Amino acid sequence: MQERMEELLRGGAEERDARRQARLEFGGLEQAKEQCRDARGTRWAESLLQDLRYAARTLLKARAVAPIAVAAMALGIGATTVIFSAVYAVLLSPLPWPEADRLVALHQRIPSEPRVRFSPREFLAWTNGTRAFSSLGAYAGNAFTLTGRGEPLALYGTLATPSLFEALGVRAAFGRTFQPREGAAGHEHVLILSDALWRDRFNADPNIIGQSATLSGESYTIVGVMPPGFSFPSRRYSLWIPAALESGIFRKFPDAHLLSVAGRLASGVSFAQLQSEIDLLSRRAFDQDAGTQRRVWFQPLAELSRSEVRRPLITLLSAVAFVLLIACANVAGLLLARSTGRRGELAVRIALGAPRRRLIQQLLIEACLIAAAGGLLGSVLAGWGVTVLRKMGAATLPGVETARVNLPVLLFAAAISVLTGLVFGVVPSVIASRRAAHERLRSGPRGTRDRTATWAQSALVSAEIALCVVLLTGAGLMIHSFVRLASVDPGFRAQNVLTASVVATEASYRDANQVLRLYNSVLDGLRAIPGAS
Secondary structure (H helix, E strand, O other): OHHHHHHHHHOOOOHHHHHHHHHHHHOOHHHHHHHHHHHHOOHHHHHHHHHHHHHHHHHHHOOOOHHHHHHHHHHHHHHHHHHHHHHHHHHHOOOOOOOHHHEEEEEEEEOOEEEEOEOHHHHHHHHHHOOOEEEEEEEEEEEEEEEOOOOOEEEEEEEEOHHHHHHHOOOOOEEOOOOHHHHOOOOOOEEEEOHHHHHHHOOOOOOOOOOEEEEOOEEEEEEEEOOOOOOOOOOOEEEEEEOOOOOHHHHHOOOOOOEEEEEEEOOOOOHHHHHHHHHHHHHHHHOOOOOOOOEEEEEEHHHHHHHHHHHHHHHHHHHHHHHHHHHHHHHHHHHHHHHHHOHHHHHHHHHOOOOHHHHHHHHHHHHHHHHHHHHHHHHHHHHHHHHHHHHHHOOOOOOHHHOOOOHHHHHHHHHHHHHHHHHHHHHHHHHHHOOOHHHHHHHOOOOOOOHHHHHHHHHHHHHHHHHHHHHHHHHHHHHHHHHHHHOOOOOOOOOOOOOOOOOOOOOOOOOHHHHHHHHHHHHHHHHOOOOOO
16 A cells, blocks of 8 residues: 555545555455465464354353253263263273283183183193193182181182292282292192272381291282282182192192183284184194084183173263263253344354354354363263262272272363364354354244254253163163162072081191081081071
């Protein structure tokens, strides 16, 4: 404009006339700015920021709608985040062992049983024949009685070959794990404690290594304490003892299927190569007997350890997803009703030249702001909910005690906040912007009601009812099943009936007659109690 004005001045025009003529020829200054922004590709960012500021001001004024919508989304997102934290901790997070994806469990399958354990003889044959595993270990559960440390305590322990800890790749928190020689007869009287047992019964003694403990009448030397949280094969096992496969019960019953087997794949070995070796070794071991239908198969150890809790967790996550969808339907209905009252505002914006795409963008941003506020509040609620879940679910969901509101869980909450904002915002946004400006203005404040909006509100209510019916039906079936199980007639009178178990250790009761005398003496003592029969 300055250059054009100077040109007109040189032609003899007056300064005021030259400035006016230059402005007329240049055109609108703001339009030129917008053209420059379009050329730079930054106009979308400016329009987005404008819509964000406008949406925030609009929602702050909507005191009747915004708090209710944010609260509904906070409850839905918070409940979903709580359950996802458990799903992530139990099902999605890697096992706390090095390269856990290379750990597998071996099973045998027969027509009537998909998971048959290995006998000591079979395990030794597989150990000598396999090339796919860098280390292969076996283990079996057993009951023990700890004495000499206060009141006698019944415990579950694991008889494990020394190679098992090598396969898992774990080390003791202090002390050591088993040495290879401790899997031989005469060297197996050593003991590894869990962190919980060390703290509860051994007072977290830092000098515990080398001390002795009495289990089922036999003395064992404590050689290690495992790190906090380590539990294998499950949380109920509190100690580990070497499994000497050539002595004791394993020597007495070499063909009894007592041992579970787990191993670590050798470097470079794939699951396909493992399957090929399993097929070859199975044919060598079993096809000599034409009548056998036994086969060996493998399963990733992570899948085995999580198989019992996968279904209940997925069911819970599905249930809270329904709750979140109901919250979305509620908020969508609120926004749809609110957009009906904003017809005049939207009509004026269209009449002033706003494209329909820009209106949809503005309304979607409002919905996403509601979802974001609900997500922030829901994340705070989730922190409290996870604490409650850890306390209530620790006894029934193994691994849930490790649930935390960590970065992956927060990213999940952020993702579903954005997703739900789009889900419940798109229908009201499209419906509110669909009419042309002249139709909105012509209808006036007393115009007829939008049939599309009416249909959408009816559809949302129907969807809410359908989702509620699904949830209530599932809850009703669960309650009905629980009541029926609780009322099943066992065929005897269970009132005032107590059960107890007595462990007769081999060290104290070496033959069947001694065990029989023990049980008879216990029964005679119980019968002598007044009121007992």
